[in-house]
Amino acid sequence: MLCNRSRKSLLPISGSRASLPLLRTPGNSLLRYSSVRHQSNRAVIYTENGDPTQVLRTLTYNPLPPPQSGTVNIKYLLAPINPADINVIQGVYPAKPTLTSLVEGQPNVFVGGNEGLGQITHVGPDVSGMSVGDWVVMTKPQAGTWSSARNVGAGDVLKLPRVDGLEEVHAATMTVNPPTAYNMLNDYVALQNGDWVVQNGANSAVGQAVIQIAASRGLKTLNLVRKRPDIGVLTEKLKALGATEVLSYDDLADRSLTQKIMKEWTAGKGFKLGLNCVSGPDTTAMARLLGQDAYLVSYGAMSKQPLSLPTSLFIFKNLTSAGFWQSRWYKMHPREDKESLMKTLVDLVAQRKLQAPEHEIVTIAAGDSDEVAGQKVRDIFGKISQGQYDKKVLLKFETTQ
Ligand SMILES: NC(=O)c1ccc[n+]([C@@H]2O[C@H](COP(=O)([O-])OP(=O)(O)OC[C@H]3O[C@@H](n4cnc5c(N)ncnc54)[C@H](OP(=O)(O)O)[C@@H]3O)[C@@H](O)[C@H]2O)c1
Structure with missing residues (x-):
């Protein structure tokens, strides 16, 4: 399916690079942000720990290449902001994300987000039991769910049974x-x-x-x-x-x-x-x-x-x-236990015994530049820190894919 995309969307975001804003990373490298409006993917990223209202940015990156053996490409449909995510960004939480390369030739970044609902867009070789369109949730902590699309190991996600009554918000908030x-x-x-x-x-x-x-x-x-x-x-x-x-x-x-x-x-x-x-x-x-x-x-x-x-x-x-x-618990238990737990919870949803949390979905618009989208994200964290949301906030990324 990747090859069906327009050739234009597969080109690196290089047209006006020289004029793009720069961010200095802890290693003193320079990270260049895209102002282009026709991005294909976007992530909420940071390069150093600190107050989320200061350190978070958004970064545009190219469409994913086809998945390699044992992996799948997913697009994230929704991803919540949980209290622990803030502690992770602050650097005071025991689980740490790993540095990730999103844009070739640019410094690696941390991608925010631990929990979220992904939908499989491409299945790599040697992956069984997963198909394009399946809903998956993360079993690997700090997966970087505040992004529009990622390549993940098939073993790092669990397929969610699709049952009547299971909506995107339920699924996106199901693993924590x-x-x-x-x-x-x-x-x-x-x-x-x-x-x-x-x-x-x-x-x-x-x-x-x-x-x-x-x-x-x-x-x-x-x-x-x-x-x-x-x-x-x-x-x-x-x-x-x-x-x-x-x-x-x-x-x-x-x-x-x-x-x-x-x-x-x-x-x-x-x-x-x-x-x-x-x-x-x-x-x-x-x-x-x-x-x-x-x-x-x-x-x-x-x-x-x-x-x-x-x-x-x-x-x-x-x-x-x-x-x-x-x-x-996830670390100590085998995959079968995780599947069984997810099935139990999904069954409760199907029986109308487990509702989705009260929530607000914040959409990061495809047409926004990284500067505008980044400010929007920092503003959300400002409101969260001031207790202005009494409901779960979930991020949704509009993409041009
Ligand atoms: N150990 C684990 O595996 C695990 C898993 C999931 C969550 N958690 C933790 O569980 C907690 C709740 O997570 P959540 O996602 O359910 O949060 P949430 O929906 O955002 O709710 C936050 C709760 O904290 C209360 N609260 C906030 N500030 C408070 C304060 N200063 N004193 C007393 N209560 C205060 C809020 O009450 P008000 O409405 O009165 O503000 C609200 O009940 C977080 O600490 C999270 O990290 C731990």
Whole structure:
């Protein structure tokens, strides 16, 4: 199919190169950005770690050559911006992207984005079970999903079953948050129908997946969120997803309420599983609701504060405090487990038990120059850092292909 493209689109972007703007990389090389409007591919890139509103650029690159053995070419349909992506760009996250060559003869760059939905456009030799048009998700971390098209190893992607109800947004957000929720509910405590789970950050994308997956298993959830003027609206929204109860962190200061929760809701047993998205003092208060032999599983630290737990919970209640990282799960599990997990989650979508997160799609227009597109991307990160989005933002690249 590559050879069907116009010859013009296969030419390097060299027409007006001498006049294109330059960016100095850490190695002091010069990276030249394209202002041309008839680009074929584009990626959100950076060459040094830092504040995303400062270091992110977009870079135009040529159509991909035909895939080599064992690889496929994909176009990304949608890719979310997750909180950890920001930490990766800042250079404070344990998983690092690798430097990538996008434009021949120019310095290598980091391409942003860990999660996303790809569609196969070309299948290389020695690849079985994958066809043009298939939807795939990444199993290799930091795949550089904020791009319009990439060549990837067939072993680094999983084909998603296409089922009724599975939309692009579901698929593009399928590999990080829903599996985190699913695994935390599965891997620590043997929960039975009617058991209670407590979680904080309950309105996060992970928290919403926890609510829905727990409800699908007949589990009850106490969902803790930050106090806000419209907490009634949020409560209704989370209850519509399947939340049993929703309270604010501040509510836990009311001793009569916490006693009622322990006595009446959990029949004096306390919660068997607590899921921690935020850490800080609010999590200490949540941990006091846990019962005998319970698990507190931490997966995020949105408050940026440390987690402090009373020693008595360990001595007298035999509390176990553990950490979960979905990236570690992917590393430790064979491909069959990953396929099985994706199938389980896709089945939940098909059964209308797992909704896509609330979202906003930001399109990077094909007609924008790299300068304009880069500014648009930096502005998105500025709004995210100021908390101006209360929904998941996904990037979509328009291309001229
Ligand atoms: N360990 C893993 O494998 C794994 C996997 C997926 C995600 N995560 C982590 O889980 C967290 C949530 O991810 P997500 O994609 O679900 O995020 P998200 O949808 O963007 O939601 C962010 C959540 O953090 C809360 N929050 C933000 N700042 C806060 C603060 N200062 N104090 C308390 N709460 C605050 C927000 O509450 P408000 O509405 O009140 O602002 C919201 O509930 C992130 O830390 C992410 O890195 C970890």
